[in-house]
Amino acid sequence: MAPRIQNQVVSNTLLPYLSSSSTSTCLPRLSTSSSQALAYSPRSSCRSFSSSVAPQTRQRREMFQWLSGPGARFKNHVPGETNYLTARKTPDGKLLRTSRPFIDNQQYRSEPILSVDLQNEIYDRVVKHKKSVRAVSVELDVDMRRVAAVVRLMELQKKMTDEGKSLALPYGRAIHEMLEKTEYEHGVGASRSHENINDLPSHRLTHPQIFYPVSESRQFNRVDAGRVFSGAPALEHEEVARNAVDPYAAVTRVTHKPSAIEMVGKGDEEHQVLQPADTRIPHPHLVAKERDSLNHPEETYANRKVYNERLRAEEKAQEDRRLKAEERRAKRMLRVQPEDSRFEFRIQDVVVSRETTGKNGRGAAAPGRRYGVPANDRKKGEVKIPTRVVV
Amino acid sequence: MVVRIRLSRFGNRHQPFYNIVVAQARSARDSKPLEVIGTFNPIPQRPTNLSEQEARRAKAYKEISLDRSRARYWLGVGAQPSDSVWKLMTLVRLPLLRRRLSISTTVTDDDCEIITTRLTHCC
Numbered sequence: 001m002a003p004r005i006q007n008q009v010v011s012n013t014l015l016p017y018l019s020s021s022s023t024s025t026c027l028p029r030l031s032t033s034s035s036q037a038l039a040y041s042p043r044s045s046c047r048s049f050s051s052s053v054a055p056q057t058r059q060r061r062e063m064f065q066w067l068s069g070p071g072a073r074f075k076n077h078v079p080g081e082t083n084y085l086t087a088r089k090t091p092d093g094k095l096l097r098t099s100r101p102f103i104d105n106q107q108y109r110s111e112p113i114l115s116v117d118l119q120n121e122i123y124d125r126v127v128k129h130k131k132s133v134r135a136v137s138v139e140l141d142v143d144m145r146r147v148a149a150v151v152r153l154m155e156l157q158k159k160m161t162d163e164g165k166s167l168a169l170p171y172g173r174a175i176h177e178m179l180e181k182t183e184y185e186h187g188v189g190a191s192r193s194h195e196n197i198n199d200l201p202s203h204r205l206t207h208p209q210i211f212y213p214v215s216e217s218r219q220f221n222r223v224d225a226g227r228v229f230s231g232a233p234a235l236e237h238e239e240v241a242r243n244a245v246d247p248y249a250a251v252t253r254v255t256h257k258p259s260a261i262e263m264v265g266k267g268d269e270e271h272q273v274l275q276p277a278d279t280r281i282p283h284p285h286l287v288a289k290e291r292d293s294l295n296h297p298e299e300t301y302a303n304r305k306v307y308n309e310r311l312r313a314e315e316k317a318q319e320d321r322r323l324k325a326e327e328r329r330a331k332r333m334l335r336v337q338p339e340d341s342r343f344e345f346r347i348q349d350v351v352v353s354r355e356t357t358g359k360n361g362r363g364a365a366a367p368g369r370r371y372g373v374p375a376n377d378r379k380k381g382e383v384k385i386p387t388r389v390v391v
Numbered sequence: 392m393v394v395r396i397r398l399s400r401f402g403n404r405h406q407p408f409y410n411i412v413v414a415q416a417r418s419a420r421d422s423k424p425l426e427v428i429g430t431f432n433p434i435p436q437r438p439t440n441l442s443e444q445e446a447r448r449a450k451a452y453k454e455i456s457l458d459r460s461r462a463r464y465w466l467g468v469g470a471q472p473s474d475s476v477w478k479l480m481t482l483v484r485l486p487l488l489r490r491r492l493s494i495s496t497t498v499t500d501d502d503c504e505i506i507t508t509r510l511t512h513c514c
Contacts, residue, residue: 334483338482347483349456350457352426368410
């Protein structure tokens with residue numbers, strides 16, 4: 001019986017072209033004619049632990065041909081440029097880099113990331129200069145969520161540095177070298193607008209196509225469209241007139257007090273009336289600013305003053321709302337710390353009544369686990385991770 | 392028959408969770424009670440979203456939810472809390488609990504304090 005382990009050179013056959021030495025031992029060099037013959041011969045197997053023959057497939061051969069031929073230029077990246085496969089050579093021999101990473105998906109473009117300088121600038125403005133996330137977002141053209149994320153991550157990084165933990169700096173550097181960046185220079189500003197900061201995801205209520213006839217004499221705007229989508233009756237004429245006189249006041253009535261949004265529907269179907277995009281966008285004051293500068297183009301100073309006042313009012317309203325919510329939560333929650341206990345006890349006030357338990361006693365608003373309702377949490381196919389993102 | 396305020400165990404293995412229920416004393420622990428007036432989660436929760444200093448000082452917490460007015464009502468009509476529910480109720484500081492204690496066992500207010508602290512000690 002033949003020995004199961006043959007006396008061949010055992011080497012790393014995985015990723016042969018990534019290390020220079022690995023090509024020398026057993027994998028055929030496709031450029032030389034002798035190894036070409038070797039590639040076709042049945043004895044060319046490098047699988048030392050198997051006695052069966054594993055010839056090169058055509059695709060595998062072509063892959064190595066490409067790796068040593070046209071693909072070789074992607075082996076090392078050029079700092080400051082992308083290294084995507086879609087890069088192509090111009091007739092004069094220069095390599096034209098693109099921002100499209102996928103060959104078969106030409107529509108997809110990789111977006112620029114924030115440079116380290118811009119990240120530091122965001123952090124400084126928010127943490128050191130105590131500017132609001134909203135203001136910094138407008139100043140630097142970076143989404144509010146991204147501004148908040150940058151601040152959180154930089155805090156984390158500082159904490160890790162203080163604790164003496166090592167950071168993956170070479171990795172971060174390599175990524176920054178290979179992606180497009182939005183640069184920032186002190187005194188000059190960002191190299192470009194990083195992203196659209198006033199984008200709005202499409203709302204679920206706007207998905208159905210509704211045929212809604214309107215008389216020509218009537219104005220039909222976004223407010224009306226929102227009401228139609230949410231099945232609410234049309235606004236009173238006086239209110240329409242009031243909104244038309246001062247559109248920003250109509251917006252602030254909602255943004256300063258979201259609880260004042262009208263509700264429609266009954267029971268479980270009850271929902272808020274869909275507000276117009278002017279109200280729902282992250283920075284409604286920017287629209288008002290633009291409107292002011294169009295109406296009074298020469299009063300730049302006054303316009304800016306009004307804009308700043310609006311921004312302050314918006315921030316104050318938001319802060320007030322937060323404090324009130326916290327107060328309300330604290331009121332409903334009693335915290336007890338027994339002196340010699342390791343734990344704190346948080347006692348929440350709940351309501352057991354006909355309204356909460358419902359007629360059959362199974363209402364979801366009542367406290368406690370339910371009786372007679374199967375818990376399906378271990379059932380097959382039950383999805384436990386969140387399936388939708390609330391934006 | 393005596394009506395008791397007691398705990399009824401829910402949750403899976405190693406994941407206890409209790410409903411605070413009002414039930415007939417001789418009925419089974421997890422049978423359908425007269426009323427569910429709250430919950431008790433005995434597994435300590437770590438507080439989140441804190442600054443570093445706060446996180447260092449913060450204690451883990453146990454969650455209790457209770458409808459105080461219903462608890463007061465049931466105590467008023469003579470429902471007897473079990474030992475463990477008694478411990479929880481002393482934390483909530485239901486006034487009726489103290490009065491009932493002082494009337495039934497004729498203890499002074501100071502004694503009541505001592506009993507209360509001893510009970511919280513056990514928690």
